[in-house]
Amino acid sequence: MADLSIDFCGIKSPNPFWLASAPPTDKAYNVVRAFEAGWGGVVWKTLGEDPPAVNVSSRYSALHGKNREVIGFNNIELITDRSLALNLQEITAVKKAWPDRAMIVSLMLPCEEAPWKEILPLVEATGADGIELNFGCPHGMPERGMGAAVGQQPDLIEMVTRWCKTHTRLPVIVKLTPNITDVRAPARAALAGGADAVSLINTVNSITHLDLDSMVAYPIVGGRSTHGGYCGSAVKPIALNMVAEIARDPVTAHLPISGIGGIGNWTDAAEFIALGAGSVQVCTAAMLHGFRIVEEMKDGLSRWMDRKGYANIAAFSRKAVPNTTDWKYLDMNYQVIASIDQDKCIQCGKCYVACEDTSHQAIARLVEGNARRYEVKREECVGCNLCEITCPVEGCITMVPQPSEKPYMNWTQDPRNPRAEVVA
Template sequence: MADLSIDFCGIKSPNPFWLASAPPTDKAYNVVRAFEAGWGGVVWKTLGEDPPAVNVSSRYSAHYGKNREVIGFNNIELITDRSLEINLREITQVKKDWPDRAMIVSLMLPCEEAPWAAILPLVEATGADGIELNFGCPHGMPERGMGAAVGQVPEYVQMVTAWCKKHTRLPVIVKLTPNITDVRHPARAALAGGADAVSLINTVNSITHLDLDRMVAYPIVGEASTHGGYCGSAVKPIALNMVAEIARDPMTASLPISGIGGIGNWRDAAEFIALGAGCVQVCTAAMLHGFRIVEEMKDGLSRWMDTQGYADIAAFSRKAVRNTTDWKYLDMNYQVIAHIDQDKCIKCGKCYVACEDTSHQAIARAVDEAGTRRFEVIREECVGCNLCEITCPVDSCITMVPQESGKPYMNWTQDPRNPRAEPAPAAAVVEQAGA
């Protein structure tokens, strides 16, 4: 059976599934229930200076799919509204009772060295395994010079990280904001400041929807609302990209990553790990479905690893990074064509409508004498865009079949159609693309 235990920048955990800093980790009661359910670690909800933050009501909203499925989750909640003394006391007791679980403490303080120097010894005294610097909160705290206001300025990221490394022996994990043009810059700054790891992504700035009768966005506080932090399955593609960008950047390739953003099952976790994460953090899925979801996550990941021959997490961590490259290094001579399995086709015509109206008119529709519809791919018109496969409601009914072109690998830098082609030995370019 696969070994799920990890050592993440010196922090040991029985499995890679941690609860992210959020309402589920705001008090000992919740954290103990999580550990009883099988979570490998937690990041305690962000602590700050006393007096504690004051939250509003209400605090959450959602972006729904069909049947009220929560696709995205929005919150305007701030850091912990419980006193520093109570939080530190509870962290101490929980760590004492659960010594084998990872206990990370999230922190957010003003951009002044003195407050950090004061709080870090207190956190270290709890027996916690590490700290996470919250440089990502997009609402409430940035107006006070904290959260995303720090994470969006690489110089601040480096400065505060260096302070923390100066005043604590604990591993320092820097939590990055996605509300930035290029996430590599704050990641590089964190590394320059001495960070032991980074975690990402924090929440995305958002407004989910409005009450059109009252003309106010959700969540509604009195007669007004504000932007909040977006999370849940909808942000997973953004998070995967940013994790991969850091993992394949030569300047940060060695930096351990804790992956966050839309993780709700074992497959999500495996994807983050394959793209560079050493552990994963979960919040929204636990809030929607409860702590017991970790049972399926652990079981599913372990079973999949067994089928693939992966003995431990390290065996497939970052394995997909080498296959992630810049667009200009993709093979221009590679070609796929759609194929429709007529035995699986339910004749709904969704592929035809999508291709005919918005794509390449590469699917033909025919009706026989009995009035039965049939859809066929027009091979010479198909560009292999995948739209038909995506719109098809039947799994594996439409597949994209690779075509033998007889042409060698050629990327855009070599393509004669490129007015700025850069002649280079193919072997060298392939090596760069797979780096």
């Protein structure tokens, strides 16, 4: 059986599945239930200075799909609203009772060295395995000069990270905001400050939807609302891209990454690991389905690793990174053409409508009596994948690679590019 244990920048864990810093890790009761369910570690909900933050009601909203499936989740909850002393006491007790599980403590403080210098020894005394600097929270805290207000300024990231490395022996993980143009800049700043790792993504600025009768966005607080932090399966593509950007950046290529953002099953986790993550953090899926989901995550990942011959997490970690590149280096001579399996086709016509109305008019609609049939016009098909995506039957439409005698040629070499590089 595959070995799921990890050593993430010196933090050991029986499996890569951690709960992210959020409501599920707000107190000992929750964390103990999580460990009993099988989670490999937790990032304790963000601690700050006393007096603790004060939250509002209500705090959550969601974007629903068909059958009330939650596609995206929005929250305006702040950092812990419990006292620092109580949190530290519970962290100490839980870590003592569960010494084999990873215990990371999330922190958020003003950009002044004194409070960081004061709190770090207190956290270290709990027996925690590491700290995570919350430079990502997009609501409430940035207005106080913390959270994303720091994460959007690389110079502040580097400065605070360096303070923490000075005042603690624990591994320092810097949690990055996605609300930025280029995530590589803050990652490089974290590395320059001495960070042992980065974690990402934090939540995305969002408003999920409105009550069109009252003209107030959700969640509604006394007739008004505000933007919040968006998470859940909807943000996974954003998170995967940002993880990959850091993993393939020459400056940060060897910086450990804890992947966060829309992870709800073992396949999500495997994708994050293949693109650079050494551990994965889960929040929304646990809030929607409970802590027991980790059982399927561990079992599914283990079985897949066995089938693939991966003995441990390191065997496939970052394996997809070399295959991820800039657009300009893709092969301009590679081509695929859609193929419809007539035995699987249910003649719904979705592929035809999508291609005819919005793409390349590359699917023919043939009517023979009362029967319909859809065929690909090979000479018109550009291999865009739209028909495959819109088809409701899995495997009915596939994209078939076409034979070519043309050698690899990317855009920098393409004679159609007015700035093409001359190849000798």
